[in-house]
Amino acid sequence: MSNKILPLVLGAAMGAAATAAGATTLEDVKAKGHIQCGVSQGLPGFSNPDAQGNWTGLDVDVCRAMAAAVFGDASAVKYTPLSAKERFTALQSGEVDVLSRNTTWTMSRDTQLGLNFAGVNYYDGQGFMVRKDLGVTSALELSGASVCTNTGTTTELNVADYFRANNMPYEIVAFEKADEVVAAYDAGRCDVYTTDASGLYAQRLKLTNPGDHTVLAEIISKEPLGPVVRQGDDEWFNIAKWTLNAMINAEELGVTSANVDEMKSSDNPSIKRLLGVEGAFGEAIGIGNDWAYNIIKNVGNYEEAFNANVGPDTPLGISRGVNALWSNGGFLYAPPVR
Amino acid sequence: MAKSDVFQIRTEEAPLLPAPISTTGIIGWMRQNLFSSISNTILTAIGIVIAYWMIAPFIQFAFIDAVWSGENREACLPEEGVHAGACWAYVKAYFPQFIYGRYPTDEIWRVNIVYILFALLLVPLAAPSAPLKKLNAILFLGIFPILAFVLLTGGHIGISFSTWVFVALLALVGVAIAGVQMFVGGRDLNGVMPVLVGFVGSAIVLGAVFLFVSVNFGLTEVETPVWGGLLVTLVIAVTGIVASLPLGIALALGRRSTMPIIKMVSIIFIEFWRGVPLITVLFMSSVMLPLFLPEGVTFDKLLRVLIGVTLFSAAYMAEVVRGGLQAIPKGQYEGAMALGLRFWPMMYLIILPQALKLVIPGIVNTFIGLFKDTTLVLIVGMFDLLGQIQSSFTDPTWSTPSTGHTGYLFAAIVFFIFCFGMSRYSIYMENRLHTGHKR
Numbered sequence: 128m129s130n131k132i133l134p135l136v137l138g139a140a141m142g143a144a145a146t147a148a149g150a151t152t153l154e155d156v157k158a159k160g161h162i163q164c165g166v167s168q169g170l171p172g173f174s175n176p177d178a179q180g181n182w183t184g185l186d187v188d189v190c191r192a193m194a195a196a197v198f199g200d201a202s203a204v205k206y207t208p209l210s211a212k213e214r215f216t217a218l219q220s221g222e223v224d225v226l227s228r229n230t231t232w233t234m235s236r237d238t239q240l241g242l243n244f245a246g247v248n249y250y251d252g253q254g255f256m257v258r259k260d261l262g263v264t265s266a267l268e269l270s271g272a273s274v275c276t277n278t279g280t281t282t283e284l285n286v287a288d289y290f291r292a293n294n295m296p297y298e299i300v301a302f303e304k305a306d307e308v309v310a311a312y313d314a315g316r317c318d319v320y321t322t323d324a325s326g327l328y329a330q331r332l333k334l335t336n337p338g339d340h341t342v343l344a345e346i347i348s349k350e351p352l353g354p355v356v357r358q359g360d361d362e363w364f365n366i367a368k369w370t371l372n373a374m375i376n377a378e379e380l381g382v383t384s385a386n387v388d389e390m391k392s393s394d395n396p397s398i399k400r401l402l403g404v405e406g407a408f409g410e411a412i413g414i415g416n417d418w419a420y421n422i423i424k425n426v427g428n429y430e431e432a433f434n435a436n437v438g439p440d441t442p443l444g445i446s447r448g449v450n451a452l453w454s455n456g457g458f459l460y461a462p463p464v465r
Numbered sequence: 466m467a468k469s470d471v472f473q474i475r476t477e478e479a480p481l482l483p484a485p486i487s488t489t490g491i492i493g494w495m496r497q498n499l500f501s502s503i504s505n506t507i508l509t510a511i512g513i514v515i516a517y518w519m520i521a522p523f524i525q526f527a528f529i530d531a532v533w534s535g536e537n538r539e540a541c542l543p544e545e546g547v548h549a550g551a552c553w554a555y556v557k558a559y560f561p562q563f564i565y566g567r568y569p570t571d572e573i574w575r576v577n578i579v580y581i582l583f584a585l586l587l588v589p590l591a592a593p594s595a596p597l598k599k600l601n602a603i604l605f606l607g608i609f610p611i612l613a614f615v616l617l618t619g620g621h622i623g624i625s626f627s628t629w630v631f632v633a634l635l636a637l638v639g640v641a642i643a644g645v646q647m648f649v650g651g652r653d654l655n656g657v658m659p660v661l662v663g664f665v666g667s668a669i670v671l672g673a674v675f676l677f678v679s680v681n682f683g684l685t686e687v688e689t690p691v692w693g694g695l696l697v698t699l700v701i702a703v704t705g706i707v708a709s710l711p712l713g714i715a716l717a718l719g720r721r722s723t724m725p726i727i728k729m730v731s732i733i734f735i736e737f738w739r740g741v742p743l744i745t746v747l748f749m750s751s752v753m754l755p756l757f758l759p760e761g762v763t764f765d766k767l768l769r770v771l772i773g774v775t776l777f778s779a780a781y782m783a784e785v786v787r788g789g790l791q792a793i794p795k796g797q798y799e800g801a802m803a804l805g806l807r808f809w810p811m812m813y814l815i816i817l818p819q820a821l822k823l824v825i826p827g828i829v830n831t832f833i834g835l836f837k838d839t840t841l842v843l844i845v846g847m848f849d850l851l852g853q854i855q856s857s858f859t860d861p862t863w864s865t866p867s868t869g870h871t872g873y874l875f876a877a878i879v880f881f882i883f884c885f886g887m888s889r890y891s892i893y894m895e896n897r898l899h900t901g902h903k904r
Contacts, residue, residue, distance in 0.1 A: 169859030177860055178558045180567035208846055306869060332538070332864035335549065442538055442861040
């Protein structure tokens with residue numbers, strides 16, 4: 128008896144609440160008034176806290192957009208920083224409602240973990256960074272190079288595969304933490320630094336002279352990153368999926384947070400449907416018809432989110448590359464709202 | 466020719482000459498301590514060179530090359546070919562976050578009140594000359610934690626019905642035991658008073674505390690996940706320190722007890738907690754514990770960490786205190802018993818004051834260790850000072866080659882201030898309390 132009372136007392140004392148079971152995620156979210164969003168413990172430009180303590184980043188904007196779609200208020204989000212190990216358990220156990228944490232969409236994750244990937248908000252891939260004065264322009268010229276990387280990650284395996292496939296000798300210099308890898312590369316312990324391309328841009332800022340280094344064009348792995356939700360709750364899955372699609376469609380249709388009010392009176396039927404002027408697409412997924420309007424008004428379209436967090440004008444300075452719209456030669460392609 | 470012409474008798478003392486310049490002042494001190502022999506001179510020279518090697522780059526980094534103000538990373542970027550200095554502008558921009566974590570800006574006054582109260586109560590408690598020690602201790606150890614809890618969390622905690630049942634049960638058990646002692650054991654009312662006061666009194670105190678924290682003072686709720694920085698470090702360290710000392714003393718006494726069950730329990734407790742690393746304790750408390758609890762019951766991560774840290778350091782504290790107890794000669798115990806003192810008065814009046822005084826260095830050692838161990842909570846997703854600093858490295862607005870170094874330097878300075886402060890206070894206490902042991 129007493130061993131059950133103690134936790135009860137303590138639980139009550141700290142204001143813990145039992146999670147209501149059985150309700151759908153959307154009902155849960157509406158009841159508690161916010162979306163619980165799983166983010167990284169800090170990846171520059173994707174999900175990182177700023178000096179005011181607010182979470183910012185491309186992944187964070189997905190959560191904010193979902194909150195805007197559901198509540199019309201992008202700030203109705205609470206963030207749970209998750210380590211790579213905890214992230215899936217946190218989502219499965221219902222600790223978070225959506226996981227937007229630079230998570231690579233792979234078949235095993237999609238099919239075996241009881242999770243659904245709602246789309247891709249950033250096409251990443253492993254790349255190489257070298258010193259400019261090395262004169263290397265292609266990864267194929269890296270024969271005999273020493274390569275700095277993190278230990279025990281797929282990064283290390285990808286490098287091994289790539290160099291072996293191209294018959295190039297190489298030497299791995301591996302460290303436990305990213306900071307150590309950067310320091311070693313900066314100190315000249317190795318010629319090449321390899322990790323996901325988005326990470327290369329972020330780590331480049333920590334180098335003594337970022338301008339002396341360049342990221343090579345070769346990408347040696349596929350890392351499509353996107354938001355993840357629990358499997359078996361299609362209503363919530365739809366909201367996550369179409370939030371992302373709405374942002375991409377808005378960019379394609381030229382709707383931005385600045386002109387969205389004028390666009391409401393646009394003659395373009397696609398824009399009318401997107402902004403809820405025509406049709407009842409929001410109601411069909413359990414939220415208001417002005418869902419996409421709220422997303423664009425509060426968060427912006429994909430281009431705005433990209434430019435504000437990782438784009439060329441930010442310290443990261445990542446160009447759109449494959450993350451451009453399909454119409455601009457990239458991979459981004461969202462099904463139409465109709 | 467008179468003899469008096471040859472001999473002169475001095476009638477007044479010769480004036481005292483100052484000591485030779487080579488033995489006094491800085492020069493004398495240096496000759497005596499630094500250059501007293503050839504080998505000493507060589508060692509001094511080597512020492513100076515090493516000190517220069519270490520200190521000069523530090524001063525260069527922390528002061529000369531440092532950037533003191535700026536809006537973003539641009540300010541801290543070094544020019545081509547120049548080594549980057551400390552980016553203090555970044556620490557300035559992030560300072561509130563390092564101190565309060567992500568605590569809502571509008572509510573920071575609550576944290577400030579807690580900080581101020583803490584200082585106001587701690588300083589007179591630590592200064593031997595300040596009056597009203599007992600009242601001060603009650604305020605600091607009894608009232609302050611509850612007040613701080615309400616201020617920091619916002620209070621208005623929903624106390625479940627079962628909690629009130631538990632409090633009522635506690636009181637009832639006291640009354641029942643007293644009743645049994647009176648009617649079966651044949652004791653009078655005075656005889657059962659300690660039991661009655663113990664049980665009913667703690668029930669009343671518990672009830673009052675629960676009532677207080679459940680009152681709505683109109684403060685916004687601030688959940689513990691947004692706490693961070695120095696706030697979390699201090700909450701964990703202070704709670705751990707304050708709670709682990711009495712617990713450790715009790716365990717140490719328990720381990721030396723002649724009662725087999727108490728002795729056994731104490732030994733098992735101490736050896737269990739000393740046998741596992743703190744990191745495991747934290748992991749267990751945050752990952753495993755929820756699996757053991759009944760479904761639907763979760764309790765706050767910070768609370769779990771607090772309990773884990775407290776129990777862990779209590780085990781270490783127990784062994785430190787036990788060392789002190791062993792140093793007290795048997796004659797002290799026998800003398801106390803000969804005076805007719807029972808166990809607790811003997812411990813309270815004779816043994817513990819001597820034993821604890823002996824192990825002040827060990828106790829403070831444990832405190833300092835505990836203070837620094839608070840940084841481990843990062844692995845269970847809480848942001849103490851160091852964690853908060855590390856997480857700020859990921860902000861691209863401030864990402865520069867020197868951001869990391871500056872952040873760690875800042876962390877080192879803050880931790881040093883606290884640990885060095887504790888260390889100096891312990892030395893002060895040792896000197897004040899030395900009675901017959903100091904050489």
